[in-house]
Amino acid sequence: MFKKSFLRFLAIFMLVGLFCCAQVMAQEAYTKAEQARYAGEPGEAETGYTIAPEVKSVIDQLLANPTIAQGLEFLKSDQGNRVAEQIAITEIPASPFNEDERAKDYARRFTELGLENVSVDQEGNAIGYWKGSGNGPLLVVAAHLDTVFPLGYDTKVTKDEKGLLHAPGICDDSCGLAALLSIVRAFKAAGIKTVGDIMFVGDVGEEGRGDLRGVKYLFSAVEGIDGFISIDGGGAGDITYLGLGSKRFEFAFNGPGGHSFSAFGEVPSPIHAMGRAISKIADMEVPEDPRTTFTVSVVNGGTSVNSIAANVVMQTDTRSVSPEQLDLTVSELVNYARMGVVEENLRWAIPWDSKNNITLDITLVGDRPSGSFPADATHVQVAYAAAQALGQTPTLEEASSTDSNLPISLGVPSLTIGGGGKGSKAHAPDEYYDPTDAYLGAQYGFLTTLSLVGVDGVTQPLLKENSGYTYEFSGVPVPDMYKK
């Protein structure tokens, strides 16, 4: 018995060794190639960032045009309406997978503003069209309807003596939703005619387990989207153009369980298997550039203090700016989870075909693709120049996880920008928002949008028609905590 298990141990030990060598080699080869690609982004790009003459001239022509000037002026005067609308939207609860009431309300606002073909699509996104003069690109301008808060949070907005607005979700993303509506109102008020078409969207499922389901559905259902803007959170001048991809897993370690004393030695422990796995995962090496991270984020399980557990579950989160690196790190992590199981079964020399063996079920619970564009891509320059023209400080943000991740990964020029004002404590129940000069965010979105789609008789679209993409989406299951 001892000899057999020792041989098994030796075999596993050698396998682990081989595996680690392969991981390290792949890591090094990859990192060298990728470092060149990511060098200087986005930090260095900001000093001496240059705007191409064609971009500068579009912004200049728009600013010099009386209709556009009127639109910008309108946005300033619309500040009161916009903040009132931001409060009203916040007070309609919209937890992940339960955005329907807010979506219906948002669609109603689209209809009242005179957008065309207003609908709530199959996944729950509120959609309204703005028709251009024809033969222009199709731009999506979106803000997300969902909040991170499960059902049952009080969403009543309170205003304190400093004028700050308090409520969960008040900024993330009621700010974007309200800024978007203000932009449409300005189009109407100033009588703006665009060249390209715009699809305005209040999308579902941006946060957490929503896993970008709204935007995923949109890109699987709609062909020919040439560009994408997400207005998310506060600020005016921030530019997110890189998508930080993530993959999230749930690992369920299952065994027969048993009495902690009488079953000892016969029944391996799923908790011990998970512990072995976590110990290996904790020692994983990842590159700083492209920035890659991992964590075991949630553990749950056990039967009682005097039992060998039957079931235990851990959740993991892995992120990387680079899709190739993300896959490498994920495969390493998944292999360590499997090794934890093998080692625990081996520890007790449980025969391979025994029912007592621990099994592992692996479920992908989050998949947000990463992707990037160069910092000097035209759409990035457009946002940069628009922010500058409005007297704001353009900031090229580090990669993050937003609705833009998906279109960026499909090669569609995309930006996530702020909707104005200043938010604090996003994702916390005591989130609050300072609406001072929030109109600047709406102006930033307005000018960026118009530069990309073109204004009839004034400027040509800076957004080129995309070569096309295909994307298939098979849905996101509703986690128990969000079931009504």
Ligand SMILES: [Zn+2]
């Ligand atoms: Zn958000």
